[in-house]
Amino acid sequence: MKNRILVIEDDTAISELISMNLTVAGYDTEALFDGNEVEELLKTDRNFDLALLDVMLPGKDGFELMDLMKEAKIPVIYLTAKSDVGSKIRGLRSGAEDYIVKPFEVLELLVRVEKVLERTGRQISRITVGDIEINLNEHQVTKNGQEVSLKPLEYDLLVLLAKNKNMAFTREQLLNQVWGSDYLGETRTVDVHIGQLRKKLELFDVIKTIPKIGYRLED
Numbered sequence: 001m002k003n004r005i006l007v008i009e010d011d012t013a014i015s016e017l018i019s020m021n022l023t024v025a026g027y028d029t030e031a032l033f034d035g036n037e038v039e040e041l042l043k044t045d046r047n048f049d050l051a052l053l054d055v056m057l058p059g060k061d062g063f064e065l066m067d068l069m070k071e072a073k074i075p076v077i078y079l080t081a082k083s084d085v086g087s088k089i090r091g092l093r094s095g096a097e098d099y100i101v102k103p104f105e106v107l108e109l110l111v112r113v114e115k116v117l118e119r120t121g122r123q124i125s126r127i128t129v130g131d132i133e134i135n136l137n138e139h140q141v142t143k144n145g146q147e148v149s150l151k152p153l154e155y156d157l158l159v160l161l162a163k164n165k166n167m168a169f170t171r172e173q174l175l176n177q178v179w180g181s182d183y184l185g186e187t188r189t190v191d192v193h194i195g196q197l198r199k200k201l202e203l204f205d206v207i208k209t210i211p212k213i214g215y216r217l218e219d
Contacts, residue, residue, distance in 0.1 A: 002026060002027055002028045002124065003027050003028065003049040003050065003117060003122065003123065003124055004027070004028045004029075004030070004047060004048045004049050004050075005022055005027050005028070005029050005030075005048065005049065005050045005051070005052065005113070006029075006030055006032065006038075006041075006048045006050070006051040006052070006074065007019050007022070007029050007030065007031045007032070007051075007052050008031075008032050008033075008035075008038055008051060008052065008053045008054055008057065008062070008065070009031070009033065009052070009054045009079070010033045010034065010054060010056070010057050010058055011054075012033070014102075015031045015033065016031075017106075018052060018079075018109070019031050021106045021109070021110065021167075022110075022113070024164075024165065024166045024167055025110050025163065025164045025165065025167060026127070026163065026164075026165055027113075030048075033057075033058070034057060034058045034059045035057040035058065035059035035060030035061055035062070035064065035065055036058075036059030036060055037059070038059075038060070038065055038068070039059075039060060039065070039068060042068055042071075042072050046072040046073070046074065048072075048074050049074075049075070049117060049120075049122040050074065050075050050076075050077065050113060050116060050117060050120075050122070051069055051074050051075070051076050051077070052076075052077050052079045052109075052113075053065060053066075053069070053076050053077070053078055053079065053080075053096075054078075054079060054080050055078060055080040055081075055082050055087065055091070056080065056081070056082065062078060062080065062091075063090065063091070063094065066094045066095060066096070069095075070095055075097045075116055075117075075120045075122070076095070076096045076097060077096065077097055077098040077099070077100060077112060077113065077116060078091045078096050078098070078099045078100065079100045079102065079104070079109070080099075080100075080101065080102060081101070081102045082101075083101045088101075097116045097119065097120065098112050098115075098116060100112060107173065110163075110164060111177075114163065123136070125137045127159070127162045127163065129162050129165070129203075129206065129217065129219050130206065130219065131143055131144050132148075132201055132203075134158065134159060134162055136159070139155060141155065141158065141201070143201055143202070148200055148201060149200075150197075150200065151196075153178060153179070153193055154193055154196055154197055154200070156178045157174065157178050157190075157193050157194070157197065158197055158201075160174070160177055160178060161207065161215070161216075161217035162217060162219075164217075165217055165218070165219045166216060166217070166218055166219065167216060168210045168213055168214060168215070168216040169213075169214045169215055169216070170213055170214040171187035171190045171191075171214045171215075172187065172214075173214070174190050174214060174215070175187060175189075175190060190214070190215075194207060194215055203217075206218055206219065
């Protein structure tokens with residue numbers, strides 16, 4: 001079972017970029033390009049965990065759609081080129097969980113999506129990678145049903161990679177996301193922890209080394 005995310009964006013290229021990266025990260029997506037289409041869809045299907053909503057849309061605009069989203073109990077992240085303070089305040093006061101201004105970094109978008117799903121209690125609590133299952137609620141990792149003991153940083157690193165399957169991370173990105181931006185050690189520590197994950201979980205062919213970049217978990 002995957003989280004379903006509604007992508008409402010009238011620019012086809014941006015919509016495809018967002019949908020592709022969400023799909024790679026393990027989400028189910030549905031893309032709509034017109035506010036009136038959204039209104040029609042919600043009459044028959046409200047089973048979405050999150051909506052990424054542009055403001056400037058044909059038909060009903062993003063601000064007009066917010067009441068429908070609240071009625072359908074779908075959390076919203078505004079993703080828009082409207083960067084003025086007034087629009088941000090209006091968006092957040094209307095009930096949006098977050099407000100992201102274009103252009104945006106894909107990794108930042110994925111992190112914000114994850115945080116909203118966590119905050120609203122909608123995040124899927126289990127992730128599978130082959131015969132490995134990660135229970136996010138209990139911070140437990142099993143392989144073929146047998147628990148595998150991981151150190152906290154090993155666990156956090158595994159979860160980050162597993163939540164973003166098939167996405168390449170630089171060592172610097174992994175350090176920032178797992179160790180924190182104030183970490184002063186060398187990137188070599190990432191290699192050591194990746195080595196431990198590969199060994200403990202037999203992920204030698206799953207966690208790939210990307211030459212001159214970093215690592216990617218393929219599934």
